[in-house]
Each structure stands twice: as C-alpha cells, then as structure tokens.
Amino acid sequence: MLYNIIPLIIIVVSLGGILYILFRKLPDVSKLDVDDLLEVKQARARNSLLEDRLLRKIKDLKLFKQSGKVNQFFSRVAQYSKLSKRRIQEQIEARMHVKQIKYLTEKGENGTEEVIGVLLAEAETLKQREAFDEAEKKYLNIIKLSPRSVEAYRGLGDVYMRERDWSDTEATLEHLLKIAATEKKILVEDFADLAEVKKNLQKMPEALHYIEKAREMEPNNPKYLDFQLEACLACENIEKAKESLRNLRAINPENKKLQEYGDRIKNAYLS
Numbered sequence: 050m051l052y053n054i055i056p057l058i059i060i061v062v063s064l065g066g067i068l069y070i071l072f073r074k075l076p077d078v079s080k081l082d083v084d085d086l087l088e089v090k091q092a093r094a095r096n097s098l099l100e101d102r103l104l105r106k107i108k109d110l111k112l113f114k115q116s117g118k119v120n121q122f123f124s125r126v127a128q129y130s131k132l133s134k135r136r137i138q139e140q141i142e143a144r145m146h147v148k149q150i151k152y153l154t155e156k157g158e159n160g161t162e163e164v165i166g167v168l169l170a171e172a173e174t175l176k177q178r179e180a181f182d183e184a185e186k187k188y189l190n191i192i193k194l195s196p197r198s199v200e201a202y203r204g205l206g207d208v209y210m211r212e213r214d215w216s217d218t219e220a221t222l223e224h225l226l227k228i229a230a231t232e233k234k235i236l237v238e239d240f241a242d243l244a245e246v247k248k249n250l251q252k253m254p255e256a257l258h259y260i261e262k263a264r265e266m267e268p269n270n271p272k273y274l275d276f277q278l279e280a281c282l283a284c285e286n287i288e289k290a291k292e293s294l295r296n297l298r299a300i301n302p303e304n305k306k307l308q309e310y311g312d313r314i315k316n317a318y319l320s
Contacts, residue, residue: 165195172204176211184208199225199234210242215249222246237266241273244280253283271301278310287317 172187185208191201202225209218222243229235240263247256257280264273274297281290294310 161194165191165198165201168194169200169204172201176204176208179211181208181212197228197232199229199232202228203236203239206242210246213249215246218246219243219250237263237270240266241276244276248276248280253280256280257284257286268296269300271297271304274300275304275306282310282313282317285317287314290314290317 168187168191172184172191175181175184175187185205188201188205188208191198192205195201202221206218206221206225209215209221222239226235226239226243229239240259244256244259244263247253247259257277260273260276260280264270264277267273274293278290278293278297281287281293290310291314294307294314297304297310298307
C-alpha cells in the first residue's frame with residue numbers, strides 16, 4: 050500500500066514545484082518588451098528597407114514619366130507592332146504570289162506568258178521605287194524563264210542606266226538590239242539610249258552611229274538632231290555637222306544653241 054502512495058506523492062510534489070516557479074516568473078514575463086526581441090527588430094528592419102525601395106521606385110517612375118521616356122517606350126512598341134504587321138503582310142503576299150506563279154505555270158505556254166507579265170509589272174514597280182537591286186533580280190529571273198524577252202532586257206538596261214553603270218548598260222542594250230531586231234520590236238529609244246551610253250563611255254563614233262539610227266526612225270526629233278550635231282563635232286565630221294545644223298535650224302529655229310553650233314563649225318574649219 051505504502052509503495053503505491055509514494056509515486057503519487059512524488060508526482061504531486063513535482064507539479065507543485067513547477068507551479069511555484071511559474072508564478073514567481075509571471076511578473077517578469079509580463080514586463081518583457083516585445084520590441085526588444087532580436088527577431089522583431091530584424092523583421093522591422095526588413096520592412097523598412099522594402100518601404101524605402103518601393104518609395105524610390107515610385108519616385109523613379111514619376112521622373113520616368115516626366116522625362117518622356119514612357120512616350121518613347123510606347124512609341125517603340127507601336128513601331129515594332131507596325132513592323133511586325135507589315136512583315137506578316139509581306140509573307141502573305143509572297144505566298145500568294147508563289148501560288149499564283151505555280152498556277153499560271155501549270156497552264157503551259159499561255160501560263161508562262163502570264164507569269165512573265167506579272168513579273169514584268171513587279172519589276173517595273175520596284176524600278177520606279179528605285180529598289181534597283183531587287184528590280185535587277187526580278188528582270189534576271191524573267192530572262193531565265195524567257196531568254197528572248199525584249200521587255201526584260203529593256204527594263205534591265207534601264208535599271209543599269211539609272212544606276213549610271215555604263216558598262217553593264219552597254220552590254221545589255223547591245224544584246225537587246227540583237228533580240229529586238231529578230232523579234233521586230235525595236236523602239237527608237239533603244240537606239241537613243243545606247244547612243245547616250247556610248248557618249249558616257251567616250252565612244253563618240255559609236256554614239257554617232259546609234260543616234261543616226263534613232264533619227265532614221267524619228268528624223269525631225271530636235272533632241273536627236275542636237276545629239277547628232279554634238280557627236281559630229283566631237284568626231285570632227287564637219288560636213289555632217291553642217292548638215293545637222295541646217296536640219297536643226299529648220300526644225301527648231303528658236304534653239305538657243307544654234308549660234309554656238311555655227312561658231313564651233315567655223316572654228317573647226319579654221320583649225
């Protein structure tokens with residue numbers, strides 16, 4: 050019986066000791082200042098730093114707006130959006146163009162002619178936009194499809210002429226004249242353009258030859274007569290220069306260069 054009571058007594062005494070200690074320390078716990086705890090101080094310091102950082106960002110945002118960078122940013126976004134839209138449109142047009150060319154090619158010979166017509170129109174548009182590199186590629190592609198395309202060679206020669214690439218213009222126009230003669234598609238401008246190219250290459254006898262060819266087709270063209278007279282003087286062909294001057298005086302009597310040409314012919318005789 051006694052052995053059963055002893056453990057109970059020990060438990061009661063222990064609980065009493067614990068309660069005694071708690072009641073003695075309770076006033077000290079109630080006086081504890083939470084603000085002095087290290088963890089609390091650290092947490093408050095972090096919050097203070099975050100608040101300062103947020104305030105700085107807000108201040109920077111105000112300066113950002115005031116400096117106009119916001120407008121600049123959105124302007125760039127708008128430009129990029131337009132550029133992307135344009136690229137998408139170009140890709141769609143390119144795909145449609147490929148399908149169109151494929152469809153026309155499948156139609157056989159008639160389809161090929163239609164393809165060339167489409168490509169010539171595109172090349173002409175590029176040329177008028179002064180996109181000469183792209184226009185050149187387009188004309189060369191046409192020549193691959195149709196090696197005797199007078200229109201393609203004429204357009205290609207015009208591209209080179211606008212770029213003042215006289216050597217390539219010369220070769221292109223000379224080949225054009227050979228094909229055009231066979232196809233009976235020579236234009237007076239073909240001779241006149243080649244005469245201009247020869248002049249820029251300092252090949253005056255050849256320039257005279259081609260401008261005379263142009264005059265055979267348009268004998269009363271004042272521009273061609275004027276060119277012929279200049280070429281005759283450059284080649285020292287005085288008799289032909291006199292004849293050209295007479296024709297020019299008859300066709301264009303108000304030409305301000307008539308007196309000058311007359312003086313140059315006289316000086317050529319004296320020399």
